[in-house]
Each structure stands twice: as structure tokens, then as C-alpha cells.
Amino acid sequence: MDLSIFLIQCLNALQYGLLLFLVAMGLTLIFGIMGVINLAHGSFYMIGAYMAYALSPIVAHAFGGGFFSVLVIGLILAVILGYFLEWAFFSFLYDRDHLQQVLMTYGLILVFEELRSLLVGDDVHGVAAPEFLAGTIPLGDIMTYPVYRLFISAVCLLLALGMYYVFTRTRLGMMIRAGSTNREMVQSLGIDIKLLYRIVFAAGVALAAFAGMISAPVSTVYPGMGSQVLIICFVVVVIGGIGSIRGAFLAALLIGFVDTFGKVLLPEAAGVLVYVLMALILLWKPDGLFKTS
Amino acid sequence: MNLFKTTVIAAAILGFSSLSYAEDKPLKVGLMLPATGTFAALGTAIENGFKLYTKEQGDKLGGRAIEFVKVDDESDPAKATDNVNKLIKGENVDILVGTVHSGVAMAMAKAAKESGTILIVPNAGAQAVTGPMCSPNIFRSSFSNWQPGYAMGEVVAQKGHKKVVTITWKYAAGDESVQGFKDGFSKSGGEVIKELNLPFPNVEFQALLTEIASLKPDAVYTFFAGGGAVKFVKDYKAAGLKDSIPLYGAGFLTDGTLEAQGGDGEGLLTTLHYADQLDNAKDKAFRTAYNEAYKLPPDVYAVQGYDAAQILKVGLDAVQGDVSKKAEFAAAVEAAKFDSPRGEFTLSKAHNPVQDIYLREAKGKENPVISVATKALADPAKGCAAN
Numbered sequence: 001m002d003l004s005i006f007l008i009q010c011l012n013a014l015q016y017g018l019l020l021f022l023v024a025m026g027l028t029l030i031f032g033i034m035g036v037i038n039l040a041h042g043s044f045y046m047i048g049a050y051m052a053y054a055l056s057p058i059v060a061h062a063f064g065g066g067f068f069s070v071l072v073i074g075l076i077l078a079v080i081l082g083y084f085l086e087w088a089f090f091s092f093l094y095d096r097d098h099l100q101q102v103l104m105t106y107g108l109i110l111v112f113e114e115l116r117s118l119l120v121g122d123d124v125h126g127v128a129a130p131e132f133l134a135g136t137i138p139l140g141d142i143m144t145y146p147v148y149r150l151f152i153s154a155v156c157l158l159l160a161l162g163m164y165y166v167f168t169r170t171r172l173g174m175m176i177r178a179g180s181t182n183r184e185m186v187q188s189l190g191i192d193i194k195l196l197y198r199i200v201f202a203a204g205v206a207l208a209a210f211a212g213m214i215s216a217p218v219s220t221v222y223p224g225m226g227s228q229v230l231i232i233c234f235v236v237v238v239i240g241g242i243g244s245i246r247g248a249f250l251a252a253l254l255i256g257f258v259d260t261f262g263k264v265l266l267p268e269a270a271g272v273l274v275y276v277l278m279a280l281i282l283l284w285k286p287d288g289l290f291k292t293s
Numbered sequence: 294m295n296l297f298k299t300t301v302i303a304a305a306i307l308g309f310s311s312l313s314y315a316e317d318k319p320l321k322v323g324l325m326l327p328a329t330g331t332f333a334a335l336g337t338a339i340e341n342g343f344k345l346y347t348k349e350q351g352d353k354l355g356g357r358a359i360e361f362v363k364v365d366d367e368s369d370p371a372k373a374t375d376n377v378n379k380l381i382k383g384e385n386v387d388i389l390v391g392t393v394h395s396g397v398a399m400a401m402a403k404a405a406k407e408s409g410t411i412l413i414v415p416n417a418g419a420q421a422v423t424g425p426m427c428s429p430n431i432f433r434s435s436f437s438n439w440q441p442g443y444a445m446g447e448v449v450a451q452k453g454h455k456k457v458v459t460i461t462w463k464y465a466a467g468d469e470s471v472q473g474f475k476d477g478f479s480k481s482g483g484e485v486i487k488e489l490n491l492p493f494p495n496v497e498f499q500a501l502l503t504e505i506a507s508l509k510p511d512a513v514y515t516f517f518a519g520g521g522a523v524k525f526v527k528d529y530k531a532a533g534l535k536d537s538i539p540l541y542g543a544g545f546l547t548d549g550t551l552e553a554q555g556g557d558g559e560g561l562l563t564t565l566h567y568a569d570q571l572d573n574a575k576d577k578a579f580r581t582a583y584n585e586a587y588k589l590p591p592d593v594y595a596v597q598g599y600d601a602a603q604i605l606k607v608g609l610d611a612v613q614g615d616v617s618k619k620a621e622f623a624a625a626v627e628a629a630k631f632d633s634p635r636g637e638f639t640l641s642k643a644h645n646p647v648q649d650i651y652l653r654e655a656k657g658k659e660n661p662v663i664s665v666a667t668k669a670l671a672d673p674a675k676g677c678a679a680n
Contacts, residue, residue, distance in 0.1 A: 005507040012499040114329070122333040124520045126527065126553035136531060143506040144533030219496070220527065220553060222520030224331045228494065260500040263491060271463070271492030 004140050009260055011145070015153050017256020019215060021249050022156040023229050024236040025163065026208030031234075032243045033167075033180050034200060036093060037101040040108040041233055042226030044205050047081070048074060048212025050116060053125045053221045067130035074213050075206055082205025086198045094183070094197075109226070122223050129217040148217055155214060159207075164245050176200055180243065235274060239281050241288030250289060319360040320614065322605075323380035325391030325401065326415075328365035331519060332393040334549070335594045339415045341587050342598025343390065346606070349582070354602070355609025362386055370396030377404040386410065387616045390601055393594075395419035395465055402426045411608070411616060415601040416594060420469050423645035425676035429623045432644045434600040436566050437672040438469035438516075439476070441543040444650035444666040445514060445564040446477020449541055454511035456486045460501055460525075461516040462493035470516035470543050477667075478514075486510060496524045502532040513538055518545035523553040530557040544568075547655040549592055561655045567593040567635045568651040568662035576634040596634045603631050604640070643674035 027041045051074040059070045089108070093101050128134070129148040136144035167173035179186045179193050187193045219225065236255060240247030255274055262273035269276075281289065324343070326336035340363075347359050362384045364376050373396065380386045381404055389405055389412040392398050398417030405412035406428045414422055414431070418438035422431065449457060459474060461467030467490070475485050487508055489501045505513060513534075517525045522545060529535055535557070544565025551558050579599065583591040604626055611625030612618040623644075631638050638648040650667045653660040 002507070005503060008503050008506075009500060012503060016497055016499065117329065117333065122331075124523050124550055124553045126523055126555045128555055136533060138533070140506065142509070142533060142537045143503065144531070146531040149531075218524075218528075220520055220523040222331070222523070223333070225520065228496075259497065263497075263500045264504055267490055270490075271495070 008139055008143065008145075009264060010257075011139075013257040013260035014253065015149050015256070016260055017253035018153040018156040019218075020232060020236055020255055021160060021252035022152065023208075023211045023215065024233040024248055024252060025159065026204045026206075026211065027233045027237050028240075028245060028248045029163075029204035029207060030201060032237050032240075032245075032248065033176060034094075034197065034204070035180055035242075036090060036201075037098050037105065038204075039102060039105040039230065040112065041208055042228070042230035043109050043112040044078070044082075044208035044226075045212040045229050046116065046226035047112065048078065048209030049127075049216040049219065049221045049225060050120055050212075051077065051209065052127050052213040052216035054120060056127070071210070071213055075210055078206040078209035079202045081209075082202035083198055085205065086201040090201055091194065091198070112226075113223070116223065125221040127216040127221060146218070152214060152218070160245070160249055164249075167245060232274070235278050239278055239288055241285075241291040244288070244290035247288055247290030319358040320354065320388065320609070320616070321360050321362055321384065321386040322388045322390060323384060323386035324361055324363045325366050325376060325380060325389065325397075326363075327368045327393050328363075330368045332368045335393045335416065338592055338594035339393070339598035339601070341583070342591065342595035342600075343415070343602045344598075345579075345583055345586055345595075346599045346602035348586070350602075350606060354606045355612065355614035357609070357614040366392050366394070366397050368392075368394040368397060370394065370400060373397040373400035374404065377401045381405075381408050381410050388413070388605060390415060390605075392417060395422075398422055399426065402428075402431055405431055409619065411605075411619070411622065413601045413604055415597045418469070419465055420672070420675070423641070423643040423672060423677060424674055427643045427674065427677035427679055429679070430619050432604055432626060432640065433646065434604055435597040435646070436648070437645050438466050438543075439473035439672055440566065440648075440670055441564045441650055442470040442473025442475075442514075442516070443477040444473075444652070444670060445541055445543065446474040446479075446483070447481055448562070448564065448652055448666050449474075449512055449514065450478050450481030450483045452512070452539075454483060454539075456484055456510045457512050457514055458487045458489060458505055458508055458510040459485055459514045460489040460491075460498075460505070462495070462521065463490040464493040466518075467493070467516045471514070474514045485514075494521060496521050498525055498528045499532075502528060502534060505534060505538065506532070510538060513540050515540065515542045515546060517542070518548075519550070522546045522550045526550070526554045526558045526561065544593070544653065544660065547653075547660055551655055551658050551660075558655045559657075562663075563653050563655070563660065564650050564666050565593060565653065565660075566646070566648050566650055567596050568653040569659040570661040571634070571636065571651075572662075573634075573636055575632050576636075579634040591634075593635075600631060600633045600635075600638075603633065604629075607631070641671050641674060642679045643672070643677040645672045645674060647671040 030038045055070050063069050133148045133151050135147045139145045183193055236248050236251045240251035258273050258277050263270045327333050366376050389410050393416045395417040398414050402422050411430045414433040416435045418436050423433055459471045542563045544563045547558050547561050547563050607629045608622040608626045612621050636649050638646045641647050647669050649665045650670050651662045652664050652666040654663050
């Protein structure tokens with residue numbers, strides 16, 4: 001591997017890691033910070049990707065199109081969905097044990113998969129990247145790099161910074177963190193914890209759907225796409241340490257590098273390397289890299 | 294009055310029962326296909342094709358009416374044995390048809406081999422079904438993974454490429470397709486310099502695309518299907534490789550995926566046992582009839598379903614609908630020449646189609662045929678005693 005190829009692989013790894021963090025961010029919020037085991041995270045991601053596919057002709061018809069109007073409308077719909085799901089289902093689960101959360105969110109996976117099949121069908125679909133991001137930049141002598149992938153990385157970095165800021169530096173973030181430690185105490189201080197959690201949950205769903213929408217042009221849209229990202233998202237959150245945004249971010253980058261270089265240098269073991277990494281890190285630090293509290 | 298009523302009812306009952314004795318018992322066909330999951334659309338196409346043929350035959354094969362029993366196999370190998378036993382033992386089906394997923398098809402072949410039920414596989418290309426698992430009562434109407442790969446190996450060698458890199462998912466279908474390619478390519482003097490793999494169904498190709506760029510081969514051969522095929526073709530183009538290193542693939546790369554690839558698949562050459570714009574009367578009639586019946590164009594899966602029913606008819610005709618005469622059934626099918634929309638084919642001793650493999654070029658949303666890549670290609674059927 002010469003230097004230029006090595007650098008391109010580093011870029012691949014970085015880019016994949018950032019994409020992973022983007023996809024896992026919603027789970028960090030709902031599972032990591034709120035403490036609800038949410039197997040339906042992959043479904044929210046899938047819903048986002050399918051919205052990017054299904055909404056664009058409708059939006060094009062109504063507003064004359066535009067990638068960003070699709071994003072905004074999709075985000076609004078996702079927030080509504082998240083708010084409704086919290087009200088109808090998740091709000092009953094905070095005090096129940098984890099098995100019940102697993103069962104209910106697994107049920108949601110089946111419901112969403114079936115709805116997807118009924119509404120959109122079982123075909124594979126592609127989503128075009130917006131025109132001004134569709135280009136490529138040359139890398140090395142024969143390779144090029146899609147601008148859209150770099151755009152995703154930039155969006156992910158911004159979101160990561162924004163989220164980190166909200167949770168560590170603002171009053172809202174403090175209330176949310178306090179709520180995850182002791183709900184009753186926060187409530188007795190006069191904070192409407194129910195409403196607060198409904199909003200946080202809606203934000204988590206919106207983040208997952210946003211990740212689905214924004215990665216749709218590179219990931220394509222297909223049945224079962226949600227279950228593919230689900231496991232790796234849990235790996236990111238667990239390696240990073242439950243509840244730690246910084247940890248999840250570093251974990252995602254670590255996985256990006258291990259996966260990319262694993263595929264090239266150890267192709268026979270590429271499928272298990274990430275899980276070996278997880279096992280080793282958990283042996284070394286049973287609570288993940290950055291356990292908060 | 295009361296007596297009259299009783300008489301009428303008695304007469305009616307007698308009448309009905311005599312009717313049902315006049316008709317033969319219907320033939321129970323167990324359709325074990327995916328109705329949910331990634332392969333649901335393929336399962337529907339196969340069922341449509343199968344039913345189109347039985348309808349053309351007046352809903353009767355070998356003189357017997359057909360009764361369908363359906364099980365959704367969910368493309369889940371873990372549930373396959375239970376599902377197939379539901380049909381064989383629970384429903385006592387006479388004929389078993391299925392499926393798409395190779396792992397599930399293997400479980401079906403195993404169960405069919407043990408129980409002796411006639412099995413027709415309408416898609417799954419796993420070598421072993423007509424290899425080590427081959428049996429007088431197991432037939433395949435589709436292809437083996439090896440076949441399109443082998444044909445493409447010959448084509449790529451003819452194009453003058455010497456050094457090729459292959460890339461696929463690390464699973465049976467990918468391995469077998471690449472093996473076929475290597476057999477065809479190296480026979481004609483080519484060399485596969487590197488086999489790249491990634492775990493199924495991982496679709497993060499960027500690292501391996503960079504690897505391809507650094508190896509600078511003359512061409513790349515690939516086997517991907519469904520969502521992976523869409524993403525691979527788009528990523529290959531976006532990485533700037535499409536113009537500098539030609540990409541060749543087994544037909545599934547561009548079958549049912551071109552629309553989603555949004556133009557990035559344009560011009561790709563692939564090999565398969567079916568193509569668009571085939572110049573034969575059977576195909577034209579088939580496409581018109583299918584379009585009329587289901588309001589959508591048929592695909593290769595529909596053809597395979599249709600031919601599964603054709604195989605069944607030939608066998609049943611020879612035994613007048615008596616499925617217990619397995620040897621006669623098999624002998625008739627082995628001797629038959631099938632007039633398929635894909636062109637004529639026969640079945641080998643191992644019961645895999647001996648068929649022309651077409652070279653196709655992706656244009657718009659279609660894969661029109663360019664030429665016959667390999668004529669009457671038979672799978673080597675390694676490990677099959679009958680071969």
C-alpha cells in the first residue's frame with residue numbers, strides 16, 4: 001500500500017466513521033441518554049430513507065422540488081411520528097424492565113416493515129443526490145471522490161458539535177441529563193419531565209430519520225435496510241459508553257478505521273473484526289470508553 | 294313436507310358426493326416462496342409465472358386440477374426445515390415448488406430427498422441442489438450460480454482482458470459465481486489477480502474500490518444483487534472507475550435494479566439465461582400474456598416460475614397425474630425439450646437447465662440481448678452421482 005492509497009483509505013475510514021456516528025446519533029439519544037432500549041431505531045432510519053425517496057416527487061410537485069425542502073418536510077414528519085410514538089407507547093415503558101422494551105420495540109420493527117411493504121412495495125430504489133453536490137473530485141491517478149460523501153461528513157460534524165454543546169453547556173441538556181438519573185427528583189423541582197422526554201424522544205426519532213434521509217443517496221433504499229444498521233449502531237453506543245456523546249463519536253471513528261483497514265488487510269476476518277474490537281474494549285473497560293455518571 | 298325436505302337434502306348430498314368422485318382428487322402443489330422480506334418481489338413474480346402457465350393449461354396438469362397451498366418462507370434458513378415439513382407432512386403436498394434463497398432451498402432439497410416428494414426449484418442457484426444433493430425427484434427451472442459466471446469469463450477473455458479482479462459478497466452464491474468466472478476466464482488464458490470479498494450483506498464498498506484502483510486491473514467481475522447491486526454500481530461510478538476499468542457482472546447486477554441505479558448502470562455488460570428483446574415467438578407471447586394478466590412486465594423470475602410449471606406438466610403428462618411413478622416422471626422430464634421464453638432448454642442428468650447464456654447490455658431500464666455468450670451451457674454438477 002503506497003502513501004496516496006493509504007491516505008485515501010484513511011479518508012474512507014474517516015468518512016465511514018462519521019456516517020456511522022450520524023446513523024447512531026438517534027440511538028445515543030434514546031438508548032444512551034434516555035435509557036430506553038430501542039430496537040426500532042433501524043426502522044426510524046429506514047423510514048427516513050423511504051421518505052427521501054417517496055417525498056421528493058410529491059415535494060417537487062407542490063413546491064417545485066429541492067433536496068432541502070424534502071429534508072425539512074421529512075424532519076417535521078419524523079418529529080410528529082416520534083412525538084406520537086412516545087405518547088402512545090414509549091411513555092409506558094420507562095419504569096418497565098428492559099425485556100418489555102425489547103419486545104415492544106421489536107413489535108414496532110415488524111409493523112413498520114409491513115407498512116413499508118404495503119405502502120412502497122419491496123423494490124430497491126435509488127435517490128439522486130442534489131445537483132450541486134453530485135460532482136466528484138479527483139483523487140490519485142484514476143480515482144475520484146463523490147462530493148456528496150464529504151457533504152455528509154460535514155453535516156455529521158456539525159450535528160455532533162451541536163449535540164455536544166446542547167447536552168453539556170445548556171440548561172436544557174442539564175435537565176435531560178438530570179432526568180435520566182432521577183426522574184422523580186427532576187419532577188419535584190418543577191420541571192415537566194413528561195413533556196421534556198417526549199421532546200427528546202421525538203428528537204431521537206428525527207435524528208434517525210434525518211440520517212436515513214441524508215444517507216439515502218449513498219446507501220440506496222431497500223427493504224430490510226433498517227435491520228442492517230441496527231446492530232452496528234448498538235455497537236457504537238456500547239463501545240462509546242452508554243450516555244456519552246463524545247464516546248459514541250470516538251467509537252464510530254474507531255469502527256470506521258477498523259472496518260476499512262480490516263477489509264483491505266484482513267479480508268477473511270472482515271466480518272468479525274468490529275465485534276472483536278467491541279469484545280476487547282468491553283473486557284478492558286466494561287462500561288465502554290466514556291461512561292458518564 | 295318434512296319428508297320432501299329430507300329427500301331433497303339427501304339427493305343433494307348424494308349428487309355432490311358423486312360429483313366429487315367423478316372428478317379426480319386435485320393435485321396439491323405446495324408453493325414455498327418468500328412473501329415478505331428482501332425477496333418478496335421475486336417470490337411474487339415466480340408465483341405469477343407459475344400460475345400463468347397453469348391457467349394457460351386450463352388449470353389442469355396431467356389431467357388433474359391444481360390446488361395451491363402456500364407458505365411464506367421469509368427467506369429465513371433457520372425456519373426452512375419447519376416450513377417445508379408443514380407442507381410435506383402437515384399438508385401432504387404432491388409437489389413442492391420453491392424457493393429464492395439458496396439456504397432455504399438447500400433445506401427443501403434435503404427434506405425432499407428424504408421424503409421423495411417431487412421438488413422444483415424456481416430460482417435458488419446453489420450449486421449443491423443439482424450437485425451433491427441431486428436426486429431423481431429434484432429439478433431446477435432456473436440456473437446454477439456457476440453458469441452466468443462461466444459465460445462471462447469467456448466473454449471477458451474474448452475482449453482481450455488479461456488481468457481481472459473479482460469482487461463479491463463472501464457467501465455461497467458469490468463464491469460459486471466467481472468460481473464459474475475463473476473457470477471460463479482461465480480456460481481462455483486470463484488470470485484473476487485478486488478476489489475481493491466483503492461479508493454479506495455489508496454494502497460499504499469504499500475501501501475495496503480504493504483497493505481496485507490501486508491494483509489497476511484490466512477489468513472487474515462482480516456478483517451482487519438487489520440493494521447491494523444498486524449501491525455497488527453507483528459507488529463504482531462515483532469512484533471514477535467505470536470509465537477507466539470496465540465492469541462486468543452476472544445478470545443480477547442490472548436486473549430489476551437499473552431504475553434505482555439512476556443511469557449509473559447504463560452500458561454495463563452482464564450475462565444471464567434471460568434477456569430483454571429476445572427474438573423468439575414464445576417470449577413475445579409470454580410477455581404479452583403476463584402483461585395482460587398482472588399489469589406489469591415479466592422478469593427473469595417470472596420466466597423461471599413459468600418454466601417450473603412447464604417441467605411439472607411434462608412429468609405429470611407422462612404419468613397421467615400419478616406422482617408416485619417417480620422414475621417415469623423423471624425420465625420424461627430428462628427427455629423433454631422445453632420451449633421457454635428464454636429459448637429452448639433441456640435438463641441435464643443432474644436436473645439443472647442446459648441453456649444458452651446471453652450477453653446483455655444495460656440500456657435505459659432494460660437489458661437487451663447482444664449475443665449468445667455461451668451456447669447450451671451445462672453446469673459441471675460436481676458431486677452428483679447421476680452425472
